Every structure is written in structure tokens, then in C-alpha cells.
Amino acid sequence: MATADRIAIPDGASGFCAKYSNRSGVGWAHLLPRQPGRVSSRLDSARVGLDDRDALRMLRDSVDPALGSDGLIRRFYTRWFAIDLSARDLFPPDMDAQRAAFAKAMTWLFSELIAQRAQEPVAFLAQLGRDHRKYGVTQRHYDSMQDALLTTLRSHLIESWDDKLAEASHDAIALIIGVMRGAADAEKGPPFRDGTVIEHLRITRDVSVVRLQLDQPLYYHPGQYLTVQVPQWPRRWRYLSPAIPADRSGAIEFHIRSVTGGMVSTAIVGETKPGDRWRLSNPHGGMHVDRSGGDVLMVAGSTGLAPLRTLIMDLTRYGENPRVHLFFGARYPSELYDLHTLWQIASTNPWLSVTPVSEFNTDPPWAAEFPDVEPPRGLHVRQAGMLPDVVTRYGGWGDRQILICGGPQMVKATKAALIEKGAPAERIQHDPFASRPCKDRRCAGARIRHAA
Numbered sequence: 001m002a003t004a005d006r007i008a009i010p011d012g013a014s015g016f017c018a019k020y021s022n023r024s025g026v027g028w029a030h031l032l033p034r035q036p037g038r039v040s041s042r043l044d045s046a047r048v049g050l051d052d053r054d055a056l057r058m059l060r061d062s063v064d065p066a067l068g069s070d071g072l073i074r075r076f077y078t079r080w081f082a083i084d085l086s087a088r089d090l091f092p093p094d095m096d097a098q099r100a101a102f103a104k105a106m107t108w109l110f111s112e113l114i115a116q117r118a119q120e121p122v123a124f125l126a127q128l129g130r131d132h133r134k135y136g137v138t139q140r141h142y143d144s145m146q147d148a149l150l151t152t153l154r155s156h157l158i159e160s161w162d163d164k165l166a167e168a169s170h171d172a173i174a175l176i177i178g179v180m181r182g183a184a185d186a187e188k189g190p191p192f193r194d195g196t197v198i199e200h201l202r203i204t205r206d207v208s209v210v211r212l213q214l215d216q217p218l219y220y221h222p223g224q225y226l227t228v229q230v231p232q233w234p235r236r237w238r239y240l241s242p243a244i245p246a247d248r249s250g251a252i253e254f255h256i257r258s259v260t261g262g263m264v265s266t267a268i269v270g271e272t273k274p275g276d277r278w279r280l281s282n283p284h285g286g287m288h289v290d291r292s293g294g295d296v297l298m299v300a301g302s303t304g305l306a307p308l309r310t311l312i313m314d315l316t317r318y319g320e321n322p323r324v325h326l327f328f329g330a331r332y333p334s335e336l337y338d339l340h341t342l343w344q345i346a347s348t349n350p351w352l353s354v355t356p357v358s359e360f361n362t363d364p365p366w367a368a369e370f371p372d373v374e375p376p377r378g379l380h381v382r383q384a385g386m387l388p389d390v391v392t393r394y395g396g397w398g399d400r401q402i403l404i405c406g407g408p409q410m411v412k413a414t415k416a417a418l419i420e421k422g423a424p425a426e427r428i429q430h431d432p433f434a435s436r437p438c439k440d441r442r443c444a445g446a447r448i449r450h451a452a
Helices: 053-063 070-083 096-114 119-135 139-156 163-186 263-271 302-315 339-348 365-369 387-393 408-420 441-447
Strands: 192-202 207-214 226-229 237-240 251-257 277-281 296-301 324-330 352-358 401-405 428-430
Touching (some): 053 070, 053 139, 053 163, 096 163, 119 277, 139 163, 207 263, 251 263, 296 302, 296 387, 296 408, 302 339, 324 339, 324 387, 339 352, 352 387, 408 428
Parallel strands (some): 296 324, 296 401, 324 352, 401 428
Antiparallel strands (some): 192 207, 207 251, 226 237, 226 277
């Protein structure tokens, strides 16, 4: 993705070095934390430690969920909570998703250590450390986590445990914990913002618009996303993209679609009321429009419109912009909930074209209970069909900057269809998928709710 440089890595923050390279073969020794009293690990250049790839492979295989690491991960959390009771309060009651996410993250991190790649893991861990401040993670939690993880790995690998494996384990965990804690120490701003719901609009059967007034403004780049905690589900953070650019007065708006089986999204759409207090974390992500990078294709499925709408609103501040063609899709015509706003923007900004797309041509009976979304004349005629098919019928779009937002299946299908038509993969931006391990520093907060 072209957004790698959008995540700031604190240079020298709290004793860890963020001068790194992702070139294969570059060692990790210079990245080890140097905080006496916190992390005692040192890596002498004459010793092996993080350069012992055989030992690192053994560690990776022990935490790899594909190789049956569930028992080890369970024992790690059991041990951690036993030696530090306060750590248990950082997590929701059910731990299945957390254990799976942690195992995937550790597997990926060990794989990067084996490949001697530093840039993405360090950026990922630094962002994770900054983000974890909102959970109330303290330095004591990092200490107890390190102790629990090392002890669990040693007991699990006791038959193979030797000085080399012990050193690799110690150095790897010291690096992981040290980068996270160093980034958290270096971050001086507040870990979250609180706000009050001032309006909740149920605009379709499954979609709500929620507007809040924050106690303090929260600044973010257009296209970024936040983690949000709602009173109905404490300690469960949902990832939402603001639907308006950052506002100096603290106003913010979200579009939420109720997902079948989703506890938080269902509660937001069904139960949110004015006066509710929400908690918002600091922003993540690097989706953006390069105004000097050529014309733009945007593809939005349902509430995936929110970050693209924010980017479009931000572009209206400029006198000249690249041409932007937005395809906005939903299942039924009545679920194209924001066509009025898009029409208003397009009517005064000739660089913007909007094509509505619905899978079905007619609405179900329940649509009569919700507001009419049909805009005045001026937008492209609504197209019927699956969003990837409709988009690629218009062309290959290989000369465009391409931004795709929506459900994972839609994003994957649209990306694959565009690549098949000749669009370069490196020109396509989308937010990370929660279903696979994080391999992009932009997704640190979204890939793992509580990695520590």
C-alpha cells in the first residue's frame, strides 16, 4: 500500500531504537530495548539470540494456531491472570477471539524475526503499544505479561530447552514487549476521548446514523478509523470510520450497520439513545487520496461509504481536484441511505460522479417504514447487479487511484475483479481484513483488540 509512511514510529522513544530496515538479512540487535530495570535482555553482537533462525522457527511453530497452539495460548493467559489479577480486567469475559488473534499475531511476528524484517513488526508493535493505553495497560502489565509468556514457552518446550532457545525466547519477547512499552511511554496525548450521543437516526432496517459531541476534539485524517466502546458492551471495542472530517468543535458522526450475530453493532443500531456516553480511541489507518496522483475510483458497500464520504467532503475544501467516480452499492434501492448528501456534494463539485448500485431492482415491504432515499435528478442512473460486476463493466480503471470500503467479501471480490481487468494491485487501497493476521502496520489496532 502507498500509505506506509502514515504511521509515525517514535524515534528513540523511551529507550528503544526505531531506526530499522526491512531489507532481508539486517539484524535485530539494535532494536532490543535498553531500559535498565525493565528489560534486562542484551544482545551481544558475538552471540546468536535473534539471529538463531532455528530457535525462532521452534518458537513460531509453538504459537502457530495452524499447528495446534490453542493449549499453549490458554496456559499463557491462565498463568498471566494468576500472577496479575488486574490483567484479567483488561479483557471481555469470553476469550476465544482474543486467544486466536494473539496466536496469529505472535506467529506473524516470529515469522518476521526469522526473515530478519524489522520495519513492519516494529511499526505494528509501536502502534499496538500506543493503542493499548486506552485499555488501561500499565507498565506492571507488561512486566507480568513478559514473565508469563516466557515461563509458558519454557514449560511447553522443556524437552528442547537449551541455552540457545532460552536466549532466543528472552530476546524476542524482550523486543516485542519493549517496543510496545516504549511507544506507550512516548505517547503524551490522552489515550481516548469521551463523548455524548446527541442524535440517533434509524435510516434503514439495519443502518443507523449516530452523531456525538465529544468532550474534547479528536483529530484524525480523512479515511482513518477509530475504535469505539459503547455502554451496552463495556470492554468490547468496535471499529468505526467517521463519516465527516475532524471537527474543531468535537462533533463526529458514524454510520453503523447491524451485522447478523454481531453483539456490538446490533446493540448500537437497536439500543443507542441520546445521552449515551461513548469512548473513542485514537485513529488508525492510512487510506487517502493523493490529489496529485491522478483520477480516483471509489467503491463503497453499505456503510463502507463513511470513510469515502469523509474523503470526498475533505476534497471540497480545494478549488481543483482529480476526478472522482464513486460507486455506492447496497442490496436494495432503499438501503442506498446517503444519496441525498452525495447529490448535494456532486451538484456543486463537478469533479465528483456518483453511480448508485443495488443488487435488486425493487424494495422489500419493510422499506416503506423508513425514509425515502431517492435523490433529485442529477446522479447517474442506478445500476442493478453485484457491485464488482457493475464497477468492472465500466472499464478496467487501471489508471485510477482505487479505494474500496465495505464488507470483507465485497472488498475481496471487487479487488480481484479489478486486478483481473488490469488494475495494478499496488494502486488499490482498502482497510485490513480482521480475518487474517496483520501484515500491515496501518492495521495494528484493528487486527488485535488486546494483544497484551
